[in-house]
Amino acid sequence: MSIWDLFIAMARAGVLGYGGGPSAIPLIRSEVVDRYGWMSDPEFTDALAIANTLPGPIATKLSAFVGYKVAGVLGATSALIGMVAPTAIAVILLLKILLAYKNSPYLKGLIAAVRPVVVVLLLQTAWQSSQGGTFIDWKPILVGVGAMVAIFWLEIDAPYVILAAMVLGVFFFRPAGA
Numbered sequence: 001m002s003i004w005d006l007f008i009a010m011a012r013a014g015v016l017g018y019g020g021g022p023s024a025i026p027l028i029r030s031e032v033v034d035r036y037g038w039m040s041d042p043e044f045t046d047a048l049a050i051a052n053t054l055p056g057p058i059a060t061k062l063s064a065f066v067g068y069k070v071a072g073v074l075g076a077t078s079a080l081i082g083m084v085a086p087t088a089i090a091v092i093l094l095l096k097i098l099l100a101y102k103n104s105p106y107l108k109g110l111i112a113a114v115r116p117v118v119v120v121l122l123l124q125t126a127w128q129s130s131q132g133g134t135f136i137d138w139k140p141i142l143v144g145v146g147a148m149v150a151i152f153w154l155e156i157d158a159p160y161v162i163l164a165a166m167v168l169g170v171f172f173f174r175p176a177g178a
Helices: 003-016 021-035 041-053 058-100 105-134 138-153 158-172
Strands: none
Touching: 003 021, 003 058, 021 041, 021 058, 021 105, 041 058, 041 158, 138 158
Protein backbone atom coordinates (compact mmCIF):
# COMPACT_ATOMS: atom_id res chain seq x y z
CA MET A 1 0.00 0.00 0.00
CA SER A 2 1.24 3.43 -0.84
CA ILE A 3 0.00 6.96 -0.49
CA TRP A 4 -0.26 6.96 -4.28
CA ASP A 5 -2.69 4.00 -4.14
CA LEU A 6 -4.93 5.99 -1.80
CA PHE A 7 -4.81 8.99 -4.13
CA ILE A 8 -5.60 6.90 -7.23
CA ALA A 9 -8.39 4.92 -5.55
CA MET A 10 -10.17 8.05 -4.36
CA ALA A 11 -9.54 9.89 -7.62
CA ARG A 12 -11.18 7.03 -9.51
CA ALA A 13 -14.18 7.09 -7.19
CA GLY A 14 -14.40 10.87 -7.27
CA VAL A 15 -14.19 11.17 -11.05
CA LEU A 16 -16.64 8.35 -11.77
CA GLY A 17 -19.08 9.27 -8.98
CA TYR A 18 -21.48 11.15 -11.20
CA GLY A 19 -24.16 12.99 -9.24
CA GLY A 20 -22.29 14.08 -6.15
CA GLY A 21 -20.97 12.52 -2.98
CA PRO A 22 -23.59 9.81 -2.42
CA SER A 23 -23.04 8.41 -5.89
CA ALA A 24 -19.34 7.96 -5.11
CA ILE A 25 -20.04 5.75 -2.07
CA PRO A 26 -20.39 2.49 -4.06
CA LEU A 27 -17.24 3.35 -5.97
CA ILE A 28 -15.31 4.11 -2.77
CA ARG A 29 -16.56 0.81 -1.34
CA SER A 30 -15.41 -1.03 -4.44
CA GLU A 31 -11.91 0.47 -4.17
CA VAL A 32 -11.58 0.11 -0.39
CA VAL A 33 -13.17 -3.32 0.12
CA ASP A 34 -12.89 -5.18 -3.18
CA ARG A 35 -9.83 -3.82 -4.97
CA TYR A 36 -7.39 -3.01 -2.15
CA GLY A 37 -8.87 -4.85 0.84
CA TRP A 38 -8.16 -1.97 3.21
CA MET A 39 -11.46 -2.61 5.04
CA SER A 40 -14.00 -5.39 5.34
CA ASP A 41 -17.66 -4.79 4.47
CA PRO A 42 -18.66 -4.36 8.14
CA GLU A 43 -15.78 -1.92 8.70
CA PHE A 44 -16.82 0.06 5.62
CA THR A 45 -20.43 0.11 6.81
CA ASP A 46 -19.30 1.45 10.18
CA ALA A 47 -17.09 4.08 8.50
CA LEU A 48 -20.02 5.14 6.33
CA ALA A 49 -22.27 5.42 9.39
CA ILE A 50 -19.70 7.54 11.21
CA ALA A 51 -19.15 9.76 8.16
CA ASN A 52 -22.90 10.28 7.81
CA THR A 53 -23.16 11.63 11.36
CA LEU A 54 -20.70 14.44 10.66
CA PRO A 55 -21.50 17.65 8.76
CA GLY A 56 -20.18 18.11 5.25
CA PRO A 57 -19.97 16.19 1.98
CA ILE A 58 -20.05 12.42 2.49
CA ALA A 59 -17.47 11.47 -0.14
CA THR A 60 -14.79 13.75 1.30
CA LYS A 61 -15.45 12.62 4.88
CA LEU A 62 -15.40 8.96 3.88
CA SER A 63 -12.23 9.28 1.80
CA ALA A 64 -10.43 11.13 4.59
CA PHE A 65 -11.54 8.49 7.12
CA VAL A 66 -10.32 5.64 4.91
CA GLY A 67 -7.04 7.41 4.22
CA TYR A 68 -6.47 8.04 7.92
CA LYS A 69 -7.25 4.44 8.84
CA VAL A 70 -4.88 3.12 6.17
CA ALA A 71 -1.94 5.55 6.45
CA GLY A 72 -2.58 8.18 9.13
CA VAL A 73 -2.63 11.91 8.47
CA LEU A 74 -0.61 11.65 5.25
CA GLY A 75 -3.03 8.98 3.99
CA ALA A 76 -6.05 11.14 4.87
CA THR A 77 -4.50 14.09 3.03
CA SER A 78 -3.69 12.01 -0.04
CA ALA A 79 -7.14 10.41 -0.18
CA LEU A 80 -8.87 13.76 0.29
CA ILE A 81 -6.84 15.41 -2.47
CA GLY A 82 -7.52 12.40 -4.70
CA MET A 83 -11.25 12.73 -4.09
CA VAL A 84 -11.49 16.49 -4.60
CA ALA A 85 -8.76 17.67 -6.98
CA PRO A 86 -9.59 15.81 -10.23
CA THR A 87 -13.24 16.76 -10.04
CA ALA A 88 -12.48 20.38 -9.15
CA ILE A 89 -10.09 20.66 -12.09
CA ALA A 90 -12.58 19.00 -14.45
CA VAL A 91 -15.39 21.30 -13.32
CA ILE A 92 -13.28 24.37 -13.90
CA LEU A 93 -12.20 23.18 -17.37
CA LEU A 94 -15.59 21.90 -18.53
CA LEU A 95 -17.84 24.64 -17.14
CA LYS A 96 -17.59 26.71 -20.30
CA ILE A 97 -18.55 23.75 -22.51
CA LEU A 98 -21.47 22.80 -20.27
CA LEU A 99 -22.82 26.34 -20.31
CA ALA A 100 -22.55 26.43 -24.10
CA TYR A 101 -24.58 23.21 -24.48
CA LYS A 102 -26.90 23.38 -21.45
CA ASN A 103 -30.02 23.23 -23.63
CA SER A 104 -28.77 20.39 -25.82
CA PRO A 105 -31.17 17.42 -26.02
CA TYR A 106 -28.12 15.11 -26.09
CA LEU A 107 -26.85 16.44 -22.77
CA LYS A 108 -30.34 16.19 -21.25
CA GLY A 109 -30.59 12.59 -22.49
CA LEU A 110 -27.20 11.73 -21.03
CA ILE A 111 -28.26 13.05 -17.61
CA ALA A 112 -31.62 11.27 -17.75
CA ALA A 113 -29.92 7.96 -18.55
CA VAL A 114 -27.30 8.21 -15.79
CA ARG A 115 -29.66 9.05 -12.88
CA PRO A 116 -31.19 5.56 -12.54
CA VAL A 117 -27.73 3.98 -12.64
CA VAL A 118 -26.70 6.11 -9.65
CA VAL A 119 -29.80 4.97 -7.73
CA VAL A 120 -29.00 1.33 -8.50
CA LEU A 121 -25.40 1.80 -7.32
CA LEU A 122 -26.63 3.26 -4.02
CA LEU A 123 -29.05 0.36 -3.55
CA GLN A 124 -26.26 -2.09 -4.34
CA THR A 125 -24.06 -0.53 -1.67
CA ALA A 126 -26.86 -0.74 0.90
CA TRP A 127 -27.44 -4.39 0.02
CA GLN A 128 -23.75 -5.32 0.14
CA SER A 129 -23.32 -3.49 3.44
CA SER A 130 -26.25 -5.36 4.92
CA GLN A 131 -24.60 -8.68 4.08
CA GLY A 132 -21.69 -7.98 6.42
CA GLY A 133 -23.55 -8.95 9.58
CA THR A 134 -24.52 -5.45 10.69
CA PHE A 135 -28.21 -5.75 9.81
CA ILE A 136 -28.97 -9.32 10.86
CA ASP A 137 -31.40 -8.62 13.69
CA TRP A 138 -34.71 -6.76 13.48
CA LYS A 139 -33.72 -3.57 15.35
CA PRO A 140 -31.63 -1.98 12.56
CA ILE A 141 -34.32 -2.89 10.03
CA LEU A 142 -36.94 -1.12 12.15
CA VAL A 143 -34.68 1.92 12.50
CA GLY A 144 -34.18 2.02 8.72
CA VAL A 145 -37.89 1.75 8.00
CA GLY A 146 -38.63 4.33 10.69
CA ALA A 147 -36.04 6.70 9.19
CA MET A 148 -37.56 6.28 5.74
CA VAL A 149 -41.06 7.05 7.08
CA ALA A 150 -39.78 10.03 9.07
CA ILE A 151 -37.91 11.55 6.14
CA PHE A 152 -40.24 10.80 3.22
CA TRP A 153 -43.71 10.81 4.73
CA LEU A 154 -43.44 12.87 7.90
CA GLU A 155 -40.92 15.22 6.22
CA ILE A 156 -38.65 15.44 9.26
CA ASP A 157 -35.25 16.91 8.44
CA ALA A 158 -32.52 14.26 8.03
CA PRO A 159 -30.23 15.65 10.78
CA TYR A 160 -32.99 15.11 13.35
CA VAL A 161 -33.56 11.58 12.11
CA ILE A 162 -29.82 10.84 12.33
CA LEU A 163 -29.71 12.28 15.85
CA ALA A 164 -32.69 10.12 16.87
CA ALA A 165 -30.98 7.03 15.41
CA MET A 166 -27.84 7.84 17.37
CA VAL A 167 -29.85 8.07 20.59
CA LEU A 168 -31.53 4.75 19.81
CA GLY A 169 -28.13 3.24 19.16
CA VAL A 170 -26.81 4.34 22.54
CA PHE A 171 -29.71 2.68 24.36
CA PHE A 172 -30.60 -0.33 22.23
CA PHE A 173 -27.57 -1.34 20.13
CA ARG A 174 -24.85 -1.81 22.74
CA PRO A 175 -22.90 -5.08 22.61
CA ALA A 176 -23.96 -7.62 25.20
CA GLY A 177 -22.36 -6.98 28.55
CA ALA A 178 -21.45 -3.37 27.76
